[in-house]
Amino acid sequence: MIIKRLPYGPLPDDFAAELRDLSVNAVTGNLESGERLEIEGPFTGDIIGWVGRGTEEDVAVAFERARAAQKIWAKTSHKERGKILLRYHDLVLKHRELLMDMVQLETGKSRDSAFEEVLHIAITARYYGNHIGKILKPKHHTGVIPFLTKSTEFHVPKGVIGQIAPWNYPLTLGISDSLPGIAAGNALVAKPDSDTPFTSLLAFSLLFEAGMPRNVVQLVTGPGRVVGNAIAESCDYLMFTGSTATGKRLGEIAGRRLIGFSAELGGKNPLIVTENAKVDKIVDGVVTGCFANSGQLCVSIERIYAHENVYDEFVTAFAKATSDMTLGAGYDWKYTMGSLAGAAQLATVEKYVDDAKDKGAKVVAGGKARPDLGPYFYEPTVFTDVSDDVLLKREEVFGPVVYIEKVSSHAEAVEKANDTDYGLNSSVWGPSKEANEVAAQLYSGTVNVNDGYAAAFASVDNEMGGTKESGQGRRQGHYGMLKYTETQNITEQRLLPLRGPKFLTARPYAAIMTVLLSVGKKLKILR
Known part of the structure; x- marks a missing residue:
């Protein structure tokens, strides 16, 4: 595989060599035959490099290597596994600039959105590095006859985890879900997204530098229908982040094979502005909750319900704050929003915006593409007066588009927020007591009070995930590691x-x- 260059020049030699040898299919014959995937940089639309187009045979080789390595890795002490994660934490922070450059190069996101990813994997590595012993420690339970029956709960690794990662957060979603699974004693076969493979490869190269045995982790690049399906057909537990449609298809495979399956899927996430909210205090935070990563985030906000007491003030302030966002292609910190990820994302956003305009929705900010900035830039867009027949009223856009609707009470806001097939994330803004009372009535895996999504996402000691069609299972917290284990009951009867x-x-x-x-x-x- 080859990556041409980073924005400031060639990739450092040590990382360049490591990335060339990192994925399973980089050392098989398919590269020599020209079966490769070219990777586009969204800022310019130029090809930044290529990786091998993986095959089912590559996946089979990966699992063969991983299963052999896992038997040895499972015997490694919890303490030593934790040390590797803590060293990884330090390496991530040390190489944060390189990691952010790679994330931006492949996704087109802004610098601050890229830093969110660096921050999250560092926090995740530190958390599981510090808590692995506590989470996996054998737990004694009361036996059927006290003193005569000794019953102990153990957690043993499932074997080889399969992971299929998305393109929108290629760093954190490329490795954060893997860290607790590997630390629990499993091996891993992972497929980075075909549009953002280099970020995952770089992230795992640092994990090897931290001391992870090489064959414990196997990476296979290539198309989902081939590589992803083959992983799902071979792994002992499957972790997936992506669309609801793909999640259902992979869930069918997992169900047929009777293996565990965790999936974070789509969302149509609501935000409620309460009756007594201080608009001037909250508006900037709401903007971030809606338009971080250009809205290409499963937990970002796409619909806002503002109480009638603050509706007019909020619409004016929110539209202005949205219009004041700075868009641009740059590897510094001056832009607040970057590009969409590619042509398909741009076409999707244009479809939903055009449909809303055609059906009478009012644009109060944004509403058009910005080819002057780059091929896939689109302005952050805000609608009001969205009728029920507008597609974006209920369907996930996964882009920088949000609508605002007036409500007459908190009860109405809650009813509308919960009226969806999804249930991933929600957000409530207002005075603490008032906002928390509303938050308790929302049905979603995470509810952020006076934050859009980051507070819950970064609180790694607490689980997060989706309800309804937003997924199943949870990531983070103790469960985020225990899901990769089998609970084993060893009970001794004495005397x-x-x-x-x-x-x-x-x-x-x-x-x-x-x-x-x-x-x-x-x-x-x-x-």
């Missing part, structure tokens, strides 16, 4: 058998046990 001593026949034993159960319940001795 006397559970069926009673040999000298006691069944009938009197049953009578004694009946009395003991009744007494145990009253004294709360037995669980």
